[in-house]
Amino acid sequence: MLSVEDITMRFGGLVAVGGASLTVPKGAIVGLIGPNGAGKTTLFGVIAGFLKPTSGRVSFEGCDITALPAHVRAQEGIARTFQIVQPFAGLNVRENIAVGAFLRHRNSADAHALADAVGHRVGLGADLDKPASSLTVAGRKRLELARALATEPKILLLDEVLAGLNPSEIRDIVPVIRSIRDEGVTILMIEHVMQAVMNLCEQVYVLAQGRMIAQGTPQDVCEDPHVVEAYLGRGAAERLRTVGANHA
Numbered sequence: 001m002l003s004v005e006d007i008t009m010r011f012g013g014l015v016a017v018g019g020a021s022l023t024v025p026k027g028a029i030v031g032l033i034g035p036n037g038a039g040k041t042t043l044f045g046v047i048a049g050f051l052k053p054t055s056g057r058v059s060f061e062g063c064d065i066t067a068l069p070a071h072v073r074a075q076e077g078i079a080r081t082f083q084i085v086q087p088f089a090g091l092n093v094r095e096n097i098a099v100g101a102f103l104r105h106r107n108s109a110d111a112h113a114l115a116d117a118v119g120h121r122v123g124l125g126a127d128l129d130k131p132a133s134s135l136t137v138a139g140r141k142r143l144e145l146a147r148a149l150a151t152e153p154k155i156l157l158l159d160e161v162l163a164g165l166n167p168s169e170i171r172d173i174v175p176v177i178r179s180i181r182d183e184g185v186t187i188l189m190i191e192h193v194m195q196a197v198m199n200l201c202e203q204v205y206v207l208a209q210g211r212m213i214a215q216g217t218p219q220d221v222c223e224d225p226h227v228v229e230a231y232l233g234r235g236a237a238e239r240l241r242t243v244g245a246n247h248a
């Protein structure tokens with residue numbers, strides 16, 4: 001469904017992403033992991049059309065979309081969430097979600113009806129009339145997910161939707177992400193919460209200093225010495241291997 005080929009993104013003299021490639025098959029949940037500053041969010045910006053790459057190509061459903069602006073990519077079915085959640089503070093939760101729904105529904109009643117449905121789907125059903133500013137961190141993360149889902153995407157790019165959540169909040173939201181995929185939305189997710197990556201993703205790509213250093217199943221990448229060295233560390237890799245073995 002999505003193919004990123006040999007993308008390089010320079011900011012002046014800094015090579016944030018250097019020759020990175022990845023593919024996301026339709027119906028998959030694919031993870032993108034790596035240390036802080038590796039270039040993950042920059043790559044999302046390139047895929048969603050917020051950043052024009054220095055070189056390389058992005059294809060979606062077989063078409064070259066590298067030159068398309070972000071709003072056209074959204075219409076084509078690419079949606080992203082942002083790491084730093086910034087809801088419209090003066091609007092309630094339903095109205096915030098409806099902002100996404102207006103992409104395909106010009107009629108206000110239709111957009112609000114879709115916002116209600118999406119709000120319930122992500123667990124915000126009881127909060128739809130509350131001001132967005134009153135939500136907890138976990139609520140805001142769900143709202144960010146809902147705003148992107150309300151654009152009715154074919155592929156959802158999730159940028160650290162689990163960051164800042166406690167273990168029980170993470171346990172609650174992981175099944176929501178899986179159910180979104182099960183209902184037909186392909187997912188590419190940047191995530192540092194490795195337990196969730198192990199649980200959700202079929203394939204994982206590892207970016208370090210702008211370069212793709214590994215790809216494979218979560219189990220494969222946890223056993224890759226380059227990934228252990230550049231990102232996981234030995235203790236975490238060992239714990240994750242145990243988790244993987246227990247899952248199997």
Ligand SMILES: Nc1ncnc2c1ncn2[C@@H]1O[C@H](COP(=O)(O)OP(=O)(O)OP(=O)(O)O)[C@@H](O)[C@H]1O
Binds near residue numbers: 035042
């Ligand atoms: N607009 C920009 N201008 C200049 N440098 C930038 C810009 N955006 C990102 N960078 C730099 O590019 C590098 C990659 O940053 P990026 O945010 O993509 O990393 P990341 O892997 O998403 O990190 P994190 O896990 O901390 O979110 C960093 O060195 C960052 O400072």
